[in-house]
Amino acid sequence: MMATLGIDSDFVQQAMQDPGFIDAFKNIASTYSAGLIDSQATSAASELFGDGAKEQFEHMKAIHMRERSLPPAKAKQIPRSALLAEFKGSRSCMRPKENQVLTRRTYIGTVPGFSTPSLKDLKRISISEMLIRKRHEGRYLLCRIIHQPSRIILSLRTYPFQPLIDHCVGHVVGVDVAVEDPEGHTSRMGIYHYPFTLDCSMDEADFLFPIDAILAIREPYYKLASNGDTPMIRVDAPSDIIFLDRASPLVNNVTWTTGRIPGVPFTPNTAKGWKERGVEQFKQQQWLCAAISFTEGLALDSNHPLLLLNRAEAYLRLGWFNSAARDGEAAMAMNLADSLLERKAFVRTTKAYYALGRYGDVQKMTRLHLRDSEMKALGLKASQRLKEAATAAYDWLAMYKQSQGPASRLDVTSYQGPVEARLPTKGNGPRGLFVTRDVKAGELLVVSKPIASYYPEDNPGKDREIFLSHNFLTSTIGRRSHYALIDRVVQRMWDDPRVARTMDTLYAGDALPATCYPPTGTLLPATYHHPRTSSVDIDIARVEGICSMTVFSVENFANPDGHGEDSLDSAVALYELPSFCNHSCMPSADRTFFGDVMVMRAAQDLKAGEEVTLGYTSWIKPLEERSEITQRKWGFVCKCLLCKADDADDPSDRKFRAKIFNMPKAQSVQEAMKRVAEVRATYADTVERVACGIKPPLVVMYQRLSLACCTASNMDSDWRYALIGLEASMNGLEAAGIVITDRSTSGRLRSAGLPVDTSKPPYLVEVCAPMTIQLAGALDAIGEEARATRWMQVALWRTSTCVLVLSQPY
Ligand SMILES: C[S@@+](CC[C@H](N)C(=O)[O-])C[C@H]1O[C@@H](n2cnc3c(N)ncnc32)[C@H](O)[C@@H]1O
Structure with a gap:
């Protein structure tokens, strides 16, 4: 269960010292375990959670739908001092303690829109003019940040894990900032999907959304926060946020009625200062912060090659390869006298081209620097990628090996x-x-x-x-x-x-x-x-x-x-x-x-x-x-042959076979045989079934019988079980649509070919492949080595049609 909840054992050991936690944990665990997905289900995350969570979901959906149905309205603003006190309070309890779990909840599908007009075509709005439940089209909000950001959910009243409140820290998935407009009206503002903020540290959030930064929010959306009584601005499309320079004409004539903001963080005022800050952030792997610092430095000294080159590297780490290529090209255009810097410029540019799939450009660059081993390697890789895209010449084995590591992202082309x-x-x-x-x-x-x-x-x-x-x-x-x-x-x-x-x-x-x-x-x-x-x-x-x-x-x-x-x-x-x-x-x-x-x-x-x-x-x-x-999930009814065939069956038959299918493992070969017979009896030879040609639950029941026979035959050294298992595997393969041309299990082999019709590959490969191997094992156990080899070849034939680690399908 612990692994199911994704919580590591050390943490659980510590937490288990706390009796309150145990009760709360049991509560949440039972909610989760009520409806776990089976490992086959690839996309049905919906079944991950049990009835409790589903109720919660329906409740939240109802609230959301109700909000959508209400007209826009004025809302009572939270006073500046109260907002600042709230942010100050939330900062002090931001991090989970040793025995606490971070809980986060979010909604997908509630976004009111995104903005496309440029700022110059929008008209300014103040917070006091805004209405809740409304996206203010044609308007932009000019505001500045007045407190360090927060993530904490202050009101846990609406939180799904009330029993766990002492054991949880609730965080929003975005970043919350406190803003005010030039007239001094204030609001909380939730920023979602801003790059790299889902998991960024508060240090990074402080740097990304610093106090006194001036923002323009295009076509802002105002709404009630999830606690239901305070209004907030919510930015879902991060491109709606524009950071404004103090020199911007939108800013330089504006007077902020509340004057200077205390606690404005120190910022360097030289290119060198920004470079040092950027390098520090780079060392801490804060790639976006580093790219911003190098950009600030370049604003003060646009001809600083190190700032350009450092920023190119930060962009490479961010995966922003267009920007990396542009910086690399700009550095190359400087014709740098220092050969080390010159090399950094062409290597970084070439890496960016490679990541962008501009393999022709990579080859051009590498031809200019053939004696450089890193460039040569990039050139070779580019040729390989070009070959893959043109002729599908993939090194499957190498790909297979690479895919063995955790979280592997392969370097191949589409x-x-x-x-x-x-x-x-x-x-x-x-x-x-x-x-x-x-x-x-x-x-x-x-x-x-x-x-x-x-x-x-x-x-x-x-x-x-x-x-x-x-x-x-x-x-x-x-x-x-x-x-x-x-x-x-x-x-x-x-x-x-x-x-x-x-x-x-x-x-x-x-x-x-x-x-x-x-x-x-x-x-x-x-x-x-x-x-x-x-x-x-x-x-x-x-x-x-x-x-x-x-x-x-x-x-x-x-x-x-x-x-x-x-x-x-x-x-x-x-x-x-x-x-x-x-x-x-x-x-x-x-x-x-x-x-x-x-x-x-x-x-x-x-x-x-x-x-x-x-x-x-x-x-x-x-x-x-x-x-x-x-x-x-997708709003359609499938009309494939299997659905038609299943639909043509009697509903009571479908229900009965589902019941048997879901029973715990059979305890004996006899029981497994009885279940096979019962499931088989639920199928009639309807026109639809004949057209479809497969009976999936029956395939699995045969596979279970074949496995039971394997175990029994190993335990009792009894060949009879092996023979029942052989029969079961072949029947199972037929139920999966395989046409077996030679069912013999002894005597002279009739032909050298495979004992199946290879023009009709079966469905359900994930069951058929192991079942075919079981079949080969059973034949081997009864001394039929040649037959065993042929059935092993069948297993390879079927898996090779989908996996093709082998070079050709059989
Ligand atoms: C991932 S998309 C598939 C591609 C999509 N049809 C397109 O135009 O790009 C999924 C959507 O395709 C449609 N779809 C997929 N399979 C379908 C099926 N068997 N019958 C009817 N509609 C289907 C549904 O609208 C579904 O929400």
Whole structure:
């Protein structure tokens, strides 16, 4: 249970000394354990939490819906002194104590909009004019920060873990700042999705949102805070925030009625001073703070090569490669006499080109510096990436090895095989992915590096945090990862208009139409932007929609359950081409993950124009559960052959087989055989079942019987069990759609080929592959070595069609 809650054992040891904690912990633990997902479920975070959490979710949704239905209104402002006292109080209890857990809760799908007009086209508004429940279109708020930021939730009245109040510190996922306008009206302001603030230290938050910083908030949204009685400004799209220079014409004629603010932090007034501060921040891995400090230094001395080069390195660490390339190029243009600095300039520029996928530019640069070993290595890697993109020449084994590490992000490039994203040519179905020519089962369709990925290991406080993300778009209660991925995508968009343009093409829900794919029109080159400010306007509702509808769980190749059942957090990623795949419970493509790189192969022979589908939910679930998930989360009813076949069965039969399927493990071979017989009896040979050709729960029941036989045969050295197991495995494979051409278990082999029809790869590979290996093991146990080898080859054939660590499918 402890591991389930993601809390480390040392912490639990300490906390267990405290009886109050134990009670509270039991409470929360029982809430969680009531509905854990099975390890097959890749995207159904909704089932993570039990009925208590679901009630809480419905309650919060009702509050949200009620707020939306009410008209805008005036609200009583909190006086300046009270606001400052609140912030001061919250700062003193910011950090969790030794035996406390950090609890965070957030909502996805409540964003009121984002701003696109430039400041000069907006008219100033003061806090006293603003109405709650309203986004003030056409207006901007000029304000300054009057206290260090906070994260603490002061009112725990609405908190879901009341029993744990003494044991929790409730933090908002964003950063709260206290602001005032020039007239002296004040407000709390919650800033969400600002890059790197989900987990930043308070030191970093203090630097990012310093006292006396002057901000313009485009088209501000005013609302009641979650305690229900104080108003606050809420900024969901971080591109709505503009940090203003004191020299800005919007600022220099403004008088602040409350005068000077005490406690304004010291800031250097020389380029050297900023450089030193930036280096200090860089050493502490505060990459964004360092980039800002170097930028401040450059504002004082634009020809300072070290500041430019340091900032380029900070940008590389931030993953803001356009900015890194621009700084590197600017440093190269300085024709630096110092050869060490000159080298830093071309290496950093080349690294940025590489990360941007500008492999041709990398090769040009490396040709100029062939004697430099780091440049040469970059050149070689660029050639490899170009080969991958053009011919899919991947080093699968190396990728497999690399993917073994924790939180692995592979250095490969994406590949688009014979597929295209488009509307179907027949009928009025949704846009999807289609093959452009005939393909064979096992053929590579897509290799996709994610737009963004998130691993639980990315969370520095993972052992001490309980995080609930309530998603109103999909009616699910998700994990931290589902929120953190949104932040990751924002970070990618901040510096890369290409990513922003791709985001416009992806499905974000029916209310937010997508543009066509691939995107058309010329993309303007990324222009200079201050690291505090985004290069593009960020439609955060769209990002939330995409991350809710098309997020993939990253399954660990070596350990498919690695991030599954036993964890409160999961690895997730957002991809480009795979996002266009519609769902089928009998998908036409398989997906495999190498680290966070997703590989898609045809699961069957496909004719040109046929659709490439993936499974959004597990085929093993009963029809009612599959339908509930696809309808609730994605708003559609699946009409695949399996759904039609299941639907044609008698509902009482479906219910009965689900009941047997969910029973604890059978205690004997006889019991396992009885269950197989009972599940088999629930299937009638309807036209729909024949067309579908598979009976998933029966496959699993056969596999369980085969396993039981294996155990019994090992324990009793009784061949009869091995023979029953053999029979069970073959029946199971047939129930999964495999056509067995040679069921013999003894005597002369009839042919040298495989004993199955390889033109019809089976579904349910995750059960079929181990079952085939069990079958081979049983044949080996009865002395049928040649047959065992052939069935091992069947296992390889099936896994190779989806994994293809081997070079060719059989
Ligand atoms: C991840 S997107 C798939 C790609 C999407 N159709 C597009 O235009 O980019 C998921 C959405 O596609 C649609 N969809 C996926 N599978 C479907 C199916 N089997 N039947 C009907 N609609 C489906 C639903 O609207 C769902 O919310």
